[in-house]
Amino acid sequence: xxxxxxxxxxxxxxxxxxxxxxxxxxxxxxxxxxxxxxxxxxxxxxxxxxxxxxxxxxxxxxxxxxxxxxxxxxxxxxxxxxxxxxxxxxxxxxxxxxxxxxxxxxxxxxxxxxxxxxxxxxxxxxxxxxxxxxxxxxxxxxxxxxxxxxxxxxxxxxxxxxxxxxxxxxxxxxxxxxxxxxxxxxxxxxxxxxxxxxxxxxxxxxxxxxxxxxxxxxxxxxxxxxxxxxxxxxxxxxxxxxxxxxxxxxxxxxxxxxxxxxxxxxxxxxxxxxxxxxxxxxxxxxxxxxxxxxxxxxxxxxxxxxxxxxxxxxxxxxxxxxxxxxxxxxxxxxxxxxxxxxxxxxxxxxxxxxxxxxxxxxxxxxxxxxxxxxxxxxxxxxxxxxxxxxxxxxxxxxxxxxxxxxxxxxxxxxxxxxxxxxxxxxxxxxxxxxxxxxxxxxxxxxxxxxxxxxxxxxxxxxxxxxxxxxxxxxxxxxxxxxxxxxxxxxxxxxxxxxxxxxxxxxxxxxxxxxxxxxxxxxxxxx
Numbered sequence: 371x372x373x374x375x376x377x378x379x380x381x382x383x384x385x386x387x388x389x390x391x392x393x394x395x396x397x398x399x400x401x402x403x404x405x406x407x408x409x410x411x412x413x414x415x416x417x418x419x420x421x422x423x424x425x426x427x428x429x430x431x432x433x434x435x436x437x438x439x440x441x442x443x444x445x446x447x448x449x450x451x452x453x454x455x456x457x458x459x460x461x462x463x464x465x466x467x468x469x470x471x472x473x474x475x476x477x478x479x480x481x482x483x484x485x486x487x488x489x490x491x492x493x494x495x496x497x498x499x500x501x502x503x504x505x506x507x508x509x510x511x512x513x514x515x516x517x518x519x520x521x522x523x524x525x526x527x528x529x530x531x532x533x534x535x536x537x538x539x540x541x542x543x544x545x546x547x548x549x550x551x552x553x554x555x556x557x558x559x560x561x562x563x564x565x566x567x568x569x570x571x572x573x574x575x576x577x578x579x580x581x582x583x584x585x586x587x588x589x590x591x592x593x594x595x596x597x598x599x600x601x602x603x604x605x606x607x608x609x610x611x612x613x614x615x616x617x618x619x620x621x622x623x624x625x626x627x628x629x630x631x632x633x634x635x636x637x638x639x640x641x642x643x644x645x646x647x648x649x650x651x652x653x654x655x656x657x658x659x660x661x662x663x664x665x666x667x668x669x670x671x672x673x674x675x676x677x678x679x680x681x682x683x684x685x686x687x688x689x690x691x692x693x694x695x696x697x698x699x700x701x702x703x704x705x706x707x708x709x710x711x712x713x714x715x716x717x718x719x720x721x722x723x724x725x726x727x728x729x730x731x732x733x734x735x736x737x738x739x740x741x742x743x744x745x746x747x748x749x750x751x752x753x754x755x756x757x758x759x760x761x762x763x764x765x766x767x768x769x770x771x772x773x774x775x776x777x778x779x780x781x782x783x784x785x786x787x788x789x790x791x792x793x794x795x796x797x798x799x800x801x802x803x804x805x806x807x808x809x810x811x812x813x814x815x816x817x818x819x820x821x822x823x824x825x826x827x828x829x830x831x832x833x834x835x836x837x838x839x840x841x842x843x844x845x846x847x848x849x850x851x852x853x854x855x856x857x858x859x860x861x862x863x864x865x866x867x868x869x870x871x872x873x874x875x876x877x878x879x880x881x882x883x884x885x886x887x888x889x890x891x892x893x894x895x896x
Contacts, residue, residue, distance in 0.1 A: 394582040396886055399595045400566075401609035402740055402769065403588035405488075407560055408543035409528035409551075410481050413489040413801070413815070414773075415633075415789055418526070419883040423568055423584070424464075425528035425551035428455055428474065429521045433879045433888075435632065435793030437521055441469065441529055441552065450516045450836075457507040461575050463531045464556045471503045476532040478524070482811060484540060488777045492811030493800045494523040494791070497833070516834045518841060522792040554579050554887045563588060568886070579887040580894055590739045599624065599869055606874060608884050609742055610867040612686035624869055629878030631866045632700065633789040634692050634798070635741055637734075637751070637859040639668060640782045642819035648733035648782035652761065661730060662782065662818075668856035670720035674758040675751055676712040681862055684746050688867060692860035694795075694849050695802075701794040701838075702845030707853055709860075717758040729759025735776070736785030738766035742864055748785050751861075776817045784817060787864070789881055795845045799829050803852045820857040 402416045409421035430440035442455040461469040478501065482492035499514040513520060534550035535543075542548040549557040554576065555568035566586040570579050587604060589595040592611035596618070598604045610618060610626060618624050639662045640646040646660040661667045677691035690697055691709040721729060734752055738745040745766040752762035767775075776784050790797040805821040806813030812826075813819070825848050832844035853860065866882045876889045 394580070396581040396584045396606065396889060397604040398584065398586045398884060398886065399589040399598050399604040399607035400586045400884070401590060401592075401595065401607075403562065403590070404560070404566065405770065405773075406540055406544055407546070407549050407557060408484065408540040409530065410477075410484050410491050411487055411540050411543075413491055413493075413526075413791065415882055418791070418881075419885070420566065420586075421528045421551075422553065422883065422885060423555040423887070424549060424553045424557050425530065426461075426553050427525050427527055427529060428457075429525040431525050431793065431881070433877050435790075435880055437525060440525070441474075445521050447518075447836075448510070451513050453511045453513070453520050454504075455509045455511065457509065458575060459507055461552050462573060463534070463552050464550050464571060465531070465534065467531060467533055469529070469552055471501075471506060471509050473532050474509060474529055475501050475503075476536065477529045478527060480530070480535075481527050486540075488773050489801070489815045490811070491527060492808075493797070493814050494526045494811075496811035497523060516836050518836045518838075519792065519794075519796055519833060522794070526791045555584060558583075577887070580890055581886055584886040596869070599871075602871075606868065606870040606876070606884070606889060608868060610869040612688045612743065612867075615686065615688065615867070618869060623872050625872045625874060627868045627870075627876050627878045628688070629866050629880060630690065630697055631789065631864045631882045632696060632793065632880050633741075633787050633864045633866075633882055634695055635689075635747065635785070635787045635861045635864060636692070636802075637671070637861065638776075638784045638786050638802070638816075638818040639671075639820075639856075639859070640779070640818050641668065641857070642821065646782040647780065648735070650731040652728060652731060654731065657730060661724065661726060664724045665855055666720045666724040667726065668859065670717040670724070670758065671755060671760065672710045672856055672859045673713040673717040673720070674754050674760070675710070675859070675861065676754055677709050677861060678712070680747060680750055684743050684750050685862065685865075688742065688865040689862040690865065692862045694853050694860060695788075695798045696790055696795055697863045700790070702842045702849070703795070704846040704849050706846075706850060714754075714758050721759055726759070729761060731761045731763070732783055733763045733765055733781075734783045734785065735765050735767070735772070735781040737769040737772045740769040740772070741785075741787045744785060747861070751785070777815075779817065779819065781817075786817070788815070791881070793880070795849050796829065796833060799825070799845070799848055799852065803857045804829055818858070820852075822851055822855055822857060825851040825855075825857070 404416045426441045428442040444456045448454045481495035497513045497517045500512045502510040531550045535548040538548035554574045558567040568584040570582045595607045681689045693709040694707040736748040748764045755762040801815040804812035828848035835841040
């Protein structure tokens with residue numbers, strides 16, 4: 371059967387299958403599987419996405435990451451170093467126990483204590499120095515120094531039940547023993563590689579979801595996800611593959627939603643060690659000196675990459691070339707930073723100046739099932755670097771293996787992505803680029819161990835600056851210090867594309883989360 375006939379038949383089958391009444395079970399084809407049910411194990415989009423079904427935060431974010439009330443009805447600074455949070459009354463966990471201030475204290479304290487976390491939530495909890503319970507519904511949180519980002523940081527920390535989770539392990543969450551939240555859905559089961567099942571929480575304090583049961587099916591193969599949607603094996607899919615966009619847009623039985631995301635795809639480089647494991651001379655012998663420590667080499671690599679070609683040919687238009695950590699429109703974005711112009715001759719000149727006129731060899735490591743077209747991007751970058759004399763091999767692997775190895779500092783050059791959970795640059799600055807410091811919770815995902823004292827100083831000042839205008843300027847300057855020194859090499863921002871039956875609606879989120887409670891049948895009151 372040729373491809374056009376397949377699409378025509380699929381459209382007819384799906385159109386006939388759509389019924390005016392709606393089953394209350396929603397089946398979602400997930401592009402990437404979670405790594406844990408524990409909401410504080412790993413700052414990883416699929417995990418965070420699950421967390422906001424089962425758990426709540428003190429502060430919620432809307433589709434554009436603006437802060438709105440969650441388990442806290444209100445929050446305000448009452449001094450330079452103290453914030454007051456008023457808890458929502460009458461909230462109960464899934465097991466019927468009431469939410470208390472003690473559960474909030476337990477959850478914030480646990481954020482930096484989860485063993486073996488590949489990327490810790492410590493960056494969002496370290497500002498908290500102490501918490502005082504004023505009354506059962508009032509908390510005073512002390513930060514020691516002025517810290518205006520506390521509500522944004524706390525919007526990333528899921529509130530768990532001390533009764534259910536104290537003394538429990540991440541494995542207990544995965545089995546459901548500790549996965550007791552206050553969210554709109556209850557955790558039912560996780561069968562890795564097969565399904566994640568949720569049931570509606572009919573006692574939820576907020577709007578009730580349309581769906582009594584939600585099943586996330588991991589379908590990492592893009593073509594298989596589309597086929598599952600067209601065959602009605604699922605109702606909704608994540609990460610619509612770019613080669614299918616044209617045909618899907620013509621299909622009246624399918625509805626697509628596209629949103630510019632907060633996720634930057636970038637290269638992280640081992641710019642710290644004197645010797646690095648996957649950089650070699652042209653004969654394949656390990657180099658005694660790490661060329662990635664030289665900013666001229668990093669700049670050459672950036673100039674060698676044709677970002678617009680990646681956007682147009684690899685991403686088929688579903689991306690925006692990146693010059694910094696967040697796209698235009700987000701708080702703290704620098705107007706000075708633009709995508710690095712493609713300049714292969716300039717790259718060769720910089721390599722020669724750095725002492726590598728004949729280039730060298732390296733291996734680019736990356737995932738093959740995490741980001742949109744990730745392995746294709748890696749292959750394209752390898753070709754571009756090779757053309758300027760940096761002969762590049764690619765080793766791609768499943769994300770389940772890749773992230774732990776990258777966190778163990780096993781690689782020299784890595785393809786990665788980061789979505790700013792707080793909707794502004796302090797999130798990637800603290801996690802990806804600040805000097806690694808476990809006591810501060812900085813550099814938790816700094817897999818190249820990049821260090822820049824100027825960036826650190828600007829970031830620390832920004833984090834204690836209450837005035838929004840001044841803080842924005844400091845975040846811009848910190849970003850400029852990092853990017854001009856190529857602490858990472860930004861490539862592009864993903865445009866997130868969801869596909870669904872034409873009788874469903876969904877408001878896309880800049881954080882890329884697929885939230886079942888935001889998916890509605892056409893015409894529903896929600």
